[in-house]
Structure formats: C-alpha cells, structure tokens
Amino acid sequence: MKRALAIMVGAALILLLATLTLVVMPYLQMSAEQVPPDLKPYTEQQQRGRQVYIANGCVYCHSQQPRDPSFAPGDKDRGWGRPSVPGDYAYDEPHLLGTMRTGPDLFNIGARQPSIDWQLMHLYNPKAIIKGSIMPSYPFLFRHVKEPVEGDKVVNIPPPYGPETGKIVATEDALALAEYMLALDHTYPAPTLPKAPPKSDEPKENRAP
Amino acid sequence: MTPTIAILLIITFVLSTVGLLLLIWSIANNQFSHGQDAARTIFSPGEEGHSEDPARPSDQTFTGDNSEQAEAIEARWIADQSSRTAVLTWLSSSVFWLLLGSFFGLASSIKMHLPEFLTASEFLTFGRIRPVHLNAVTYGWASMAGIGVALFLIPRLFKTSLVGGRYAVIGGFIWNIGLVLGLSAITLGLSDGEEWLEFPWQIDILFVLGGALCAIPLLLTAANRKVEHLYVTSWYLMAALVWFPFLFLIANLPFAFPGASGATVNWWFAHNVLGLWVTPIGIGIAYYMIPKILGKPIISYQLSLIGFWSLALFYSQVGIHHLIGGPIPTWLVTLSIVHSVMMSIPVITVAINHHGTMVGNFGRLKDSPTLRFVWIGALMYTVASLQGSMEALRSINVITHFTHYTVAHAHLGMYAFLSFILFGAVYFIMPRLTNWEWPWRKLISLHFWLVSIGILIYVVSLTVAGWKQGVALLDAAMPFMDIVKMTLPALQARTVGGALMTLGHLVFAFHFIAMLMRSGAATEQPTLFRPATKETAQ
C-alpha cells in the first residue's frame, strides 16, 4: 500500500507543479495586464449575442486571435488585424479564441463588415453573399412573416435565397448576434504587444490595419 | 516581473528540487531495481511462455502443470468474475456512446461539405453536433471504456478480487446521467463555451463524483493486494485516476479564469485530458496486453518506469502548445514547446518496450484480434506522439495550427491509438467475463478492416489537405474562399472514411450485444482471425 500511495502522491505533486506554472502564474501575469483604454465593455445586447455565438458553436470554425505578422504574415495581410494582446480580452468570459480557421478570423469582423444588414443577410444564408461558402445557414434565428409589423427588422434576402412570398424578419437573437459581430472591432492601438519582438523592419503603424 | 511571480518561481524551483531528491532517494532505496521480476508479476506461476489469449485454440491455453499452478489460474478466474458487474456496466455504456458519437461525427463531417444538410433545426446545427461528437466520444466512449478496462485489470494486477465493485457500478450510473444531461445541454445551446469543457459546470460535478466512486474500489483493492510488485500498468492506471478528478475540478471552477488566462486554463486542461487521462490508460493497457498475449515479459522494466515518470513530468506542461502565436506570454508558449519536444523521451522508451517485446512475434498478429488491435494502437501512439512533438515546433505549428491537419492528428491519437487499444482490450475481456467465446470470427475481421481503412482515409486525406490549407493561409495571395474549395475533396473523403468507421462500430456493437446475450454456438475454441486448425506454432 505504501508504494501505491507513493505513486499517487507523486503523480498529484507533479500535476500541482504543472498547475502552478500553467494556470496560476499566467493568471497572475495576465490579470495584471493593462486593459486598452479604447476597449469598450460589451453592452447587454452584445453580451446576449455572444451567448448566441457560444450556443451555436461558431468558435469551432472561427478564431479570434490574429497572429503577429512577423510570425504568420497571412493574418494581417488578409485584413484580420494587428496581433491581439491579453488586454483585448479583458471582458471576454469565457474566452473564444478558437483553434480552427475553417472560416476566417473574426477578431475584427465588425471593422471589415460594419453593416448590420450584411451581417443579418449572411447569417440567414451565407451563400447569398459569398459564393461557395460552406458556413451553414441559420434560418432558426429568423422568422418568416407575411407582413412585417411595426418594429420588425426586415432582412432583404436576394433571390433565389429568400422565400417566394412574405418577408424574413430577424429575431432578437439574430439582432444580438449581429451586434456582437459589429462589436468585434479591435482596430484601436494596443498598449502592449506580445513580448516576442516583431522584426525590427516592421514599422509600428503597420500593425493596425 | 511582479513579486508574486517571483515567489511562485521560487516555489516551483523548490518543488522540482524536492522531486529530484525524491528520485535520488528512490534510486538509493532500490525502488527501481525490481527489474524483470516485476515485469513477470502479470503471469501466474508457471504461465510465462504460454499465451493468454482468447484467440488461441484451447489446447494451448495454460491451465497449470501442477495443482499449485492450477489453483493460481482458478484464483484469477475468480478475480475476473469479481469485477464482472462493474466492468460490464462501464463497457456496455461506452459502446452505446461510441455509436452515438460516431453518428454525430459523421453528421458533422457531412455538414462540412454539404452545409445545407439538416440546417432547419437549431438542435442539429454544426456548432452543436460537433461538440456533442467530441464529448460523446471523449467522455462517453474513451473514458468509460478506459475505466471499464481499468476495473477489469485492477483485480488481475493485484491478484485479488475486486473490493467495492458496487461503488464503481453506482459511479457508472452517475457518469451516464452526467453524459445524458451534458449532451442535452449542448444540444439545447447551454454550452459553457470552451472546447473540451462544454458541459455546464453544474453537470461536471457528476463526473467528478462518478470518477471518484471508481477510485474507491481501486484503493480498497490495492490495500488488499496479494502481489509485492506493482506492475507498470497499475502505475499508469492509478496516476490517471488521481489526475482526472483533480483536472476536471479545477478547469471547471466557474468564472475563475476570464479572458486570455481562461484560454491557458482551457488548453492546460484539454491537453491533460489527452496526456494525463486517456494516454496513460491506453499505454497501461498495451503494457498489459502485449506481454500477456505473447506470454513473454516486456523487455525492460526499468525503462518502463523512466517512461512513466517522464510522461508525468513532461506531459503535464504541454497544454499551451495549443495557443502558439496566441495572445499569451511568450515564456509560457516556449515552456510548453520545450516539454512537447521532451515528450519524445517517454514516447521512445514506451516504443522500445512495446515494439521491442513484439520482435520475433509479429506472426501472432495474423491470428489474435486483441494483439492486432492493441499493437497497431501502440504503434500509432508512437506515430501520433512523434508527429505531435514536431507539430508543437513554432515553424511547423504556424502552418498547421488552425487547419484540418490538427483534426487528422487528433483522430490519429484518439482513434488509431486509443480506440484501437480499447477495441483490442474489449475483445480480450468479454470472453473472460461472460465465459463465452465471440460468436463470429468474420465479424471481428470485418470490424478490423472497416475501421482500419476508414481511419487511413480519414488521416491521410486531412493531413495532406490540412498542410496545403495551412501553407496557403500564410500567404494572402490566395483568396480565402479558394482555400476552402481546395479542402473540399478531403472533407468529402473524410465522410467516406468516417462512414466506414461508423459501419465498423455498428458491427462491433452488434457483436458485443451478441456476446452479452451469449448468442451463437457454445464452443471450447476461442475465436481467432484464422481457423484454429491452421494455427502455427508459437
């Protein structure tokens, strides 16, 4: 029994060590990180949109973390933005960094596609806007009505993607999600860039798109 | 650097020094010197040199040359029976979740090249069925089957009956309830939002509880054990069962880690599920099955101990290689990369033992289903891990990180390594618990070929396409949609491979149920890939 216990205690100690280095220390360091002054907290509606993003698993295809151009030039060149810093995520709970780019990075989608109509149309059916897109459509975030009533947000879908009769109206969830997309705009300058120095021939201004 | 970090660094340093002292102490105290004696503890007296394999014709099954040896065999049979209810509870559940997870995986795969497939319902949108797939196969199939096999091996390793099996049965029920609730929550859109941690944390408590209930029989049986040496498999199993509840608890602490530090905790956890949970279970099982079926101890017991402790040290720190290039401190990423590369040490030591023991016995792969599944799994462990060490290097990861290449690696690890070993173990265990032989040799064969060809198509197509995707993404010259179109053929190929795998799982599940119902004809002959009469000599 003594030896069995020794193994289990040893195993637990090693994990404790890893917890210190991989959980506690980064937490302390990053929570001391400066929050960029231009970063605005989410509004209630944007936060709700964030929940819709989580509920429907957008994170499995989209990242929110452009990399440093000296490391991976494609990110900036595609217009995805400057490298993100810990402070950019100060209001993100849970984080939605993502590890797949089946679709493009969304860290600055609000700056790239600032129109709410574009966002709604795209959510209703991505193919209506981007030929050959493999993003699924989200019809369940919309209502199909005969006659929109006062206050309804009508989304005009180009044929043949819309319904033959009646109108498509965004639900609260769709509006919230679209607002969240617009809030993903991190084009302000970052106070601290990652410690790994970008190549010195990279002028500072170039980091923000 | 803040003072707190300095203090933590000092603590870390002190801790590792203590670790080193412990190591020196244990060497000085001969903890490492059992050598080959310990490697032989898995055999009952006189059994060495005889295969214990359901796929061997019964005339070669070792029953003991004298009464003492026969008694030992009898005792082992009793030990096997003692774990029956507990093991069958966990294994049957795991087979169910494998089927469910496969269908969700297949549907996810179809959706990636036919995005209009099943879009009307929010419950079946890609972003929900994909996490259902991951959680069903990870916590349902891999974890439950792993625990089931562990419960079977514990009494065998300790040469005594399982004590407190009831707790494991209750644990199994709680775990299943957790899965039903957790997967429903994801389907309803109530995910916690982090990969590998989607289940709402309130539901996660059930898993901690269910897992802890399995630790009770482990501890009770260990206290009761009749062997002096602890075979290396029990090291892995004990450590894994200590690690998992701890990991799961910390990572799920609600609202503790916001923002970017949440991402580090997320991936610290996710890689530990792989490295400190399913991997030790998989390696541990292979460490038992390969020598047992060959009737030959592993070639180096010392190496296996080094492999174990270096795995614990290095694997626990690799998690941040999932965030290379991300918004986190550079030292952290570097730390994880260094450990990822250091992982080649345990991987190579394990490889020497697993494959070295096989040398001269490869012919047995032709008849023993267990050996064939387990050894291919062990080989794929070596391959997936060496691939992983490369993939963690900055220069490679910058290409592969956000691509299908990672998915291919994930399935090479979770499927070709882990699931294969679990399949093999189930083929070994079931006849011993039900006292019945697998009814149809052809079904085992069919299962094997379907899943092998399936996973081959899966991994090869996505590896190639993922690499091309990654290279193209680095250069904005190629428009994003062109890259998407370039990957489509591979995504379609994945559906083909995945369909074959799913078919294989249906065959496997059918055979498993037939086994539970003791279908087919009673036979004295164990079921092999080839008819017993053509059996070649050892």
Ligand code: HEM
């Ligand atoms: C020495 C051993 C290994 C190393 C160093 C390693 C390294 C890595 C790296 C660098 C990634 C890619 C992360 C990214 O770019 O996003 C990865 C992903 C992954 N690996 Fe490994 N790997 C190893 C062994 C294994 C094994 C044995 C398994 C299975 C049991 C496994 C399962 C996975 C999975 C499932 C992922 C995908 C995680 C996700 O994105 O959800 N790996 N690994």
Ligand code: HEM
């Ligand atoms: C039956 C055939 C299977 C099919 C068709 C399939 C398909 C898929 C698909 C489509 C994804 C999503 C990839 C993405 O988001 O881009 C996925 C992810 C995953 N699957 Fe499977 N899968 C199968 C079996 C399994 C099994 C049996 C396991 C584990 C034992 C497994 C473990 C995983 C893991 C760990 C991931 C996450 C990968 C990552 O995040 O990088 N899969 N699978």
